[in-house]
Amino acid sequence: MRFLLFLLLSLLPLLSYSQYRFIPWQDTPISHSGEDEKDFPWAGGLNGVQYGKIDLDNDGSEDLVGFDRSSARVLCFLKRGNDYDYAPHYEQYFPSEIQNFFILKDFDGDGKTDLFTAGNLGITAYRNVSSGILKWEKALDFISYESLSGNEVNLQVNVNDYPFIGDIDNDGDLDILNFNFSGIQSRILFYENLSIDNSGSPDLGSFKVVDNYWGTVEDCDCGVFAFDGQDCQDVFGRLMSNARHAGGKSLALFDFNEDGKLELVTSHEECRELYYFNNAATANQRPDFDSFTSDFPNQTNPASFNFYPNTMVMDVIEDDKEELIISPNIEANLGSPIDFSSSNWLYQKRGNEYELITKEFLQEDMIDWGAQASPAFHDYDNDGDLDLFLAYTDLSGADTLFSAIVLYENTGTSENPTFKFVTNDYLNLSEEGLANLFIQWVDIDLDGRKDLVLQGTLQNINQLRIIFQNESGLDLNSTISIEDVFIGFGYSVHFADVFGDNNADLLVGKSSGGLILYENIGAGRNPQFQLEDNSYLGIGDDFFRSALRVHVADIDNDNENDLITADLSGNIRVFSNLRANEDEFDSLNIYNALGQNFDDFYFGKRNNLAFAPLFNDDYPALVLGTVSGGIRIFRNSEELPVQSGEELVFQVYPNPNQSRQLYIKTNQDISVSIIGLNGQKVLQDQFYQAFANQAIDVSNLEGGIYIVSAIFENGRRVSRKVVLY
Numbered sequence: 001m002r003f004l005l006f007l008l009l010s011l012l013p014l015l016s017y018s019q020y021r022f023i024p025w026q027d028t029p030i031s032h033s034g035e036d037e038k039d040f041p042w043a044g045g046l047n048g049v050q051y052g053k054i055d056l057d058n059d060g061s062e063d064l065v066g067f068d069r070s071s072a073r074v075l076c077f078l079k080r081g082n083d084y085d086y087a088p089h090y091e092q093y094f095p096s097e098i099q100n101f102f103i104l105k106d107f108d109g110d111g112k113t114d115l116f117t118a119g120n121l122g123i124t125a126y127r128n129v130s131s132g133i134l135k136w137e138k139a140l141d142f143i144s145y146e147s148l149s150g151n152e153v154n155l156q157v158n159v160n161d162y163p164f165i166g167d168i169d170n171d172g173d174l175d176i177l178n179f180n181f182s183g184i185q186s187r188i189l190f191y192e193n194l195s196i197d198n199s200g201s202p203d204l205g206s207f208k209v210v211d212n213y214w215g216t217v218e219d220c221d222c223g224v225f226a227f228d229g230q231d232c233q234d235v236f237g238r239l240m241s242n243a244r245h246a247g248g249k250s251l252a253l254f255d256f257n258e259d260g261k262l263e264l265v266t267s268h269e270e271c272r273e274l275y276y277f278n279n280a281a282t283a284n285q286r287p288d289f290d291s292f293t294s295d296f297p298n299q300t301n302p303a304s305f306n307f308y309p310n311t312m313v314m315d316v317i318e319d320d321k322e323e324l325i326i327s328p329n330i331e332a333n334l335g336s337p338i339d340f341s342s343s344n345w346l347y348q349k350r351g352n353e354y355e356l357i358t359k360e361f362l363q364e365d366m367i368d369w370g371a372q373a374s375p376a377f378h379d380y381d382n383d384g385d386l387d388l389f390l391a392y393t394d395l396s397g398a399d400t401l402f403s404a405i406v407l408y409e410n411t412g413t414s415e416n417p418t419f420k421f422v423t424n425d426y427l428n429l430s431e432e433g434l435a436n437l438f439i440q441w442v443d444i445d446l447d448g449r450k451d452l453v454l455q456g457t458l459q460n461i462n463q464l465r466i467i468f469q470n471e472s473g474l475d476l477n478s479t480i481s482i483e484d485v486f487i488g489f490g491y492s493v494h495f496a497d498v499f500g501d502n503n504a505d506l507l508v509g510k511s512s513g514g515l516i517l518y519e520n521i522g523a524g525r526n527p528q529f530q531l532e533d534n535s536y537l538g539i540g541d542d543f544f545r546s547a548l549r550v551h552v553a554d555i556d557n558d559n560e561n562d563l564i565t566a567d568l569s570g571n572i573r574v575f576s577n578l579r580a581n582e583d584e585f586d587s588l589n590i591y592n593a594l595g596q597n598f599d600d601f602y603f604g605k606r607n608n609l610a611f612a613p614l615f616n617d618d619y620p621a622l623v624l625g626t627v628s629g630g631i632r633i634f635r636n637s638e639e640l641p642v643q644s645g646e647e648l649v650f651q652v653y654p655n656p657n658q659s660r661q662l663y664i665k666t667n668q669d670i671s672v673s674i675i676g677l678n679g680q681k682v683l684q685d686q687f688y689q690a691f692a693n694q695a696i697d698v699s700n701l702e703g704g705i706y707i708v709s710a711i712f713e714n715g716r717r718v719s720r721k722v723v724l725y
Contacts, residue, residue: 019556019586020555020556020574020586020587020588020589021588021589021590021591021598021636021637021638022588022589022590022591022621022622022634022635022636022637023590023591023634023635023636023637023640024088024089024590024591024632024633024634025042025621025633025634025635025640026040026041026042026043026086026088026633027716027717027718027719028041028042028417028418028419028614028633029412029418029419029719030042030367030408030418030419030420030421031418031419031420031421032421037677037705037707037719037721038364038365038366038367039083039084039085039086039365039366039721040085040086040365040366041365041366041367041631042366042367042630042631042632042633043075043086043088043362043365043366043630043632044071044073044075044366044604044624044626044628044630044631044632045363045366045367045368045369045373045626045628045629045630045631046066046068046075046327046343046344046362046363046366046368046628046629046630047068047069047070047071047328047340047343047371047627047628047629048068048069048070048310048327048328048329048330048331048338048340048343049066049067049068049069049075049325049327049343049344050066050067050069050101050102050103050162050310050312050327050329051064051065051066051067051312051314051316051325051327052064052065052066052067052102052103052104052113052115052312052314053065053104053113053314053315053316054104054113054128055113056076056078056087056090056134057078057087057090058132061079062079062113063076063077063078063079063084063087064076064077064079064084064316065077065094065102065104066362067098067102068604068628069100069329069330069331070331070332070340070371070605070606070627070628071604071605071606071607071626071627071628072098072099072570072604072605073091073602073603073604073605073626073628074091074094074098074102075088075091076088076090076091077362079318081655081656082317082318084362084365086365086366089592089593089594090134090594091602092590092592092599092601092602093133093134093135093136093594094115094134094136095115095117095126095136095138096570096602097117097119097124098115098117099117099118100117100118100157100159100160100161101116101117101118101157101161101162101163102115102116102117103115103116103117103163103165104116105165105166105174106128107125107127107139107173107174107202107203107204108127108201108202108203109172109173109201109202110128112128112129112130113128114126114127114128114139115128115136116165118157118159119141119142121141121142121154121156122142122143122144122154122155122156122157123140123142123143123155123157123163123176124138124140124141124142125138125139125140125143125204126138126139127139133594133595139204140204142154142155143155143176143204143207144207145191145207145208145209146207146208146209147209148209148212155176155178155191155207156181156182157178157181158179158181158247158248158249159248160247160248160249160269160308160329160330161178161179161248161249161250162248162249162250162251162310162329163176163177163178163251164176164177164178164251164252164253166253168190168192168253168262169192171196171197172196172202173193173194173195173196173202173203174193174202174204175190175191175192175193175207176191176193176207177189177190177191177214177251177253178191178251179219179249179251180212185218185231185232186218186219186220186232186246186249187212187213187214187217187218187219188213188214188215188217188251189209189211189212189214190209190210190211190212190214191207191208191209191210192207192208192209192210193206193207194206194207194208211286214286214287215264215277215287215288215289216228216229216288216289216290217264217277217289217292218230218231218232219249219266219268220232220235220236221236222268222270222271222272222273223271223273223275223294224236225275225292227289227290227291228288228290247268247269247270248268248269248308248329249266249267249268249269250266250267250268250308250310250311250329251264251265251266252264252265252266252310252311252312252313253265254313254322256276256278257278257352259283260283261279261281261283261287262279262287263276263277263278263279264276264277264279264287264289265277265296265311267308267309267310267311267329268308269307269308269329269330270307270308271308272304272305272306272307272308272309273294273296273302273303273304273309274294274296274297274302274303274304274309274311274326275292275293275294275296276292276293276294276296276297277289277291277292278290278291278292297324297326297347297353297354297356298347298353298354298355298356300356301355301356303326303345303347305328305338305339305343306337306338306399307328307330307337307338308328308329308330309326309327309328309329310326310327310328310329311324311325311326312324312325312326312327316346316361317348319348321348321349322349323346323347323348323349323354323357324345324346324347324354325344325345325346325347325361326344326345326347327343327344327345328340328343332371332627333371333393333395333401337395337399337400337401338395339370339394339395340368340370340371340394340395340628340629341360341363341368341369341370341394341395341629342359342360342363343359343363344359344360344361344362344363345358345359345361346358346361366630367390367629367630367631368628368629368630369390369392369394369406369424369629369630370392370393370394370395370629371392371393371394371627371628371629372391372392372393372403372436372437372438372606372608372625372627372629373390373391373392373608373625373626373627373628373629373630373631374390374391374392374437374438374439374608374625375388375389375390375608375610375623375624375625375631376389376390376391376439376440376441376610377389377441377610377612377614377623378441378450380407380409381409383410384414385410385412385413385414385417386410386414386417386612386613386614387407387408387409387410387419388407388408388410388419389405389406389407389408389426389439389441390405390406390407390408390625390631391403391404391405391437391438391439391625392404392405392406392437392629393435393436393437393629394629401435401436402430402433402434402435403429403430403434403435403436403437403456404424404425404426404429404430404437405425405426405427405429405437405439406421406423406424406425406426407421407422407423407426408420408421408422409422414613414617415614415615415616416615416717417614417615427467427474427476429454432458433458433459434454434456434457434458434463435456435457435458436456436457437454437455437456438454438455438456438492438493438608439452439453439454439455440452440453440493440494440495441453442495442496442504443504444466444468444495444504444525444527445468445524445525446502446503446524447469449469449470449471450469451466451467451468451469451474452466452467452469452474453465453466453467453493453495454466454467455487455492455493457489460489462487462488462489462491463481463487464481464482464485464487464493465479465480465481465482466479466480466482466527467479468480468525478525480525482506482527482529484528484529485506485508485518485529487508488510488511489511490510490511490547491508491509491510491511492508492509492548492549492550492608493506493507493508493509494506494507494509494549494550494551494552495507496552496561497561498517498519498552498578498579499519499579500579503519503520503521503522503523503527504520504527505517505518505519505520505529506518506520506529507536507550507552507563509547509548509549509550509565510541510546510548511546511547511548512541512542512543512546513539513540513541513542513543513544513545513546513547513548513567513568514534514535514539514540514541514542514548515535515536515537515539515548515550515565516531516533516534516535516536517531517532517533517536518530518531518532519532537563537575537578537581537583537585538583539565542567544568544569545567545568545569546567546568547567547568547605547606548565548566548567549565549566549567549606549607549608549609550563550564550565550566550609551563551564551609551610551611552564552578553611553620554620555574555611555619555620555622555636556576556619556638557618557619557638558577560576560577560578560579560580561577561578561579562574562575562576562577562578563575563578563581564588564609564611565585565609566603566607566608566609566624568605568606570602570603570604570605571587571588571600571601571602571603572587572588572601572603572607572609572622573585573586573587573588574586574587574588587600588601588622589601590634591637593648598637603624603632604626604627605627606626606627607624607625607626607627608624608625608626609622609623609624609625610622610623610624610625611623614633615635615636615639615640616636616638616639618638618639619636619638619639620636621633621634621635621636622634622636640716648667648668648712648716648718649665649666649667649668650664650665650666650670650710650712650718650720651664651665651666651720652664652665652708652720652722653665655720655722655723656722656723656724656725657698657722657723657724657725658725660697660698660699660701660724661695661696661697661698661699662695662696662698662708662722663694663695663696664688664694664695664696664710666688666690666691666710667690667691668690668712668713669687669688669689669690669712669713670687670688670690670710670711670712670713671685671686671687671688671710671711672685672686672687672688672696672708672709672710673685673686673708673709674696674698674701674706674707674708674709675706675707675709676704676706676707677704677705677706677707682701682706683696685711688710698724701724702724703724703725704723704724705721705722705723705724706721706722706723706724707719707720707721707722708720708721708722
């Protein structure tokens with residue numbers, strides 16, 4: 001008995017250890033024709049994003065954090081001069097419960113930025129208790145307030161509300177503004193924070209409604225407002241319900257015209273534009289908004305999406321002025337579609353107005369094709385390495401959703417890929433009228449050639465098609481539709497040999513979370529599918545694991561195929577050796593350079609899975625296509641071991657550079673190359689020693705942008721963009 005107890009105790013550490021371990025990877029080059037090298041191509045794309053600023057690395061400057069509502073991911077960007085570096089290793093240190101809205105503000109005056117988000121009972125607040133690496137503790141499950149009737153009530157917000165949290169009355173604590181949660185009038189309520197008044201210290205323990213008609217404005221309809229005591233019936237001049245304009249609303253306040261008063265910007269989830277209200281009150285008086293315009297931030301380029309723009313005010317250019325970032329405040333393309341490939345608009349204050357700088361803030365530095373990226377790999381040019389195909393969904397010029405496939409050719413090798421853009425409409429599939437497209441390369445007819453599987457919607461009806469490949473390539477005339485399998489809305493499909501007869505069987509992931517297995521009992525180009533299991537491997541319907549996506553691959557080099565799943569929980573699970581599996585799974589762990597450990601990881605919602613031997617034939621890499629239109633790469637730790645207790649350091653400075661002397665700082669011996677944007681190497685494989693402050697003479701190079709690339713002892717490649725004057 002003692003021996004058995006000792007054995008069980010000795011196994012406990014192993015029970016919490018995942019054998020499936022991967023490392024985030026950003027260093028595979030990818031280029032577009034006529035474009036500069038992207039700074040962080042594999043960050044995963046952005047859709048509707050809410051931004052905030054916080055010092056992530058304790059260097060004294062505020063960095064940028066975005067919460068993408070589509071994927072429910074937090075993305076972190078470190079401030080580096082006038083640019084940002086994507087820093088994924090900070091993301092797992094944010095609370096996992098962030099939902100609906102994300103606001104960073106210091107509520108207790110300790111100099112550390114705290115966090116507000118939506119909770120089940122209202123507004124949840126997290127206190128920043130960091131002393132080194134970012135750390136949070138939940139301060140409040142919900143914020144309560146004293147109503148006008150004297151009752152203590154939860155401060156509720158609608159699912160799609162974006163409230164304003166800031167010091168409205170300039171007394172040193174954070175107040176809250178939001179449209180009323182319920183009732184027949186859509187007016188702004190002022191929740192005054194009384195913590196300074198009551199205790200002399202800022203906190204969140206005492207709120208009171210002091211104004212239920214703040215700003216004397218009422219929201220009636222898109223572009224329709226009532227002012228100064230009027231109601232919506234007065235404005236419309238006919239009998240109507242004041243509740244007509246229910247739903248989510250956003251608020252932003254800032255001194256637009258620098259007159260010492262706060263102006264108001266609002267939006268509504270059913271409307272496509274922003275509404276700017278000038279403050280007609282005198283300084284230090286109750287605000288009075290008596291007129292509005294939708295030509296905002298300027299008449300030439302007003303912010304306008306098809307659905308619910310949201311305004312955030314912060315200094316991201318470090319010009320001592322606050323910029324405007326405007327992004328749709330929604331999760332997905334529902335109803336009125338949005339161009340998610342250009343959905344983060346940045347306006348900079350120049351003179352007396354805000355000028356549009358870009359519609360792709362941060363997006364322009366990453367792969368972002370809109371929404372629902374679905375990656376697949378295939379050696380289409382028969383040169384021995386895998387090329388990248390990416391299905392995506394975007395908005396056409398006619399404001400309709402369409403899907404297409406972008407092709408990146410691998411111009412590198414089978415173990416060191418480099419991807420080059422070829423086309424954004426492979427096979428001209430955009431002309432098919434499909435949307436919500438997902439793809440897979442698989443040999444259906446067992447002729448030794450990979451066929452292309454297309455799953456998408458045509459006029460909201462699901463389609464499952466196979467384009468067969470002949471000796472001369474894909475033949476669009478050799479296309480069949482699978483009709484004997486029900487593919488519901490939000491379902492996903494994956495072909496794999498489950499029964500060991502080499503036929504491609506069909507796995508169907510349900511929107512409700514269950515997994516259905518169909519056996520392929522047909523032959524050749526006439527596949528036929530027979531239902532075998534409605535909850536394969538015990539994966540049944542589960543609300544918390546809905547939107548199921550699956551992939552089959554041997555990811556641990558044991559010559560047995562594993563089943564990998566992703567779902568709405570944001571986790572990835574591995575069912576090892578699927579043919580012998582007894583409904584058991586393991587988690588997939590990711591390495592964190594800050595904690596220097598492998599741990600559970602939140603991947604975000606609605607990921608599409610692919611595994612491919614990009615760097616090693618035995619251990620495939622994980623490639624995620626995101627709902628936000630981008631790609632993320634994770635290398636298998638078996639082929640890329642990490643050095644315990646050491647984070648790679650590679651710094652190139654000064655940057656931008658006028659002295660024409662570049663200095664290298666590294667904590668390992670490295671080999672350095674410099675590459676021009678034309679792809680020509682101007683310095684090749686020059687050795688630099690660890691911890692030695694060494695210079696590179698670049699006085700012979702023309703001014704411009706160059707890529708300085710380092711190869712570390714473990715084979716990892718890291719690149720930095722440098723500007724020479």
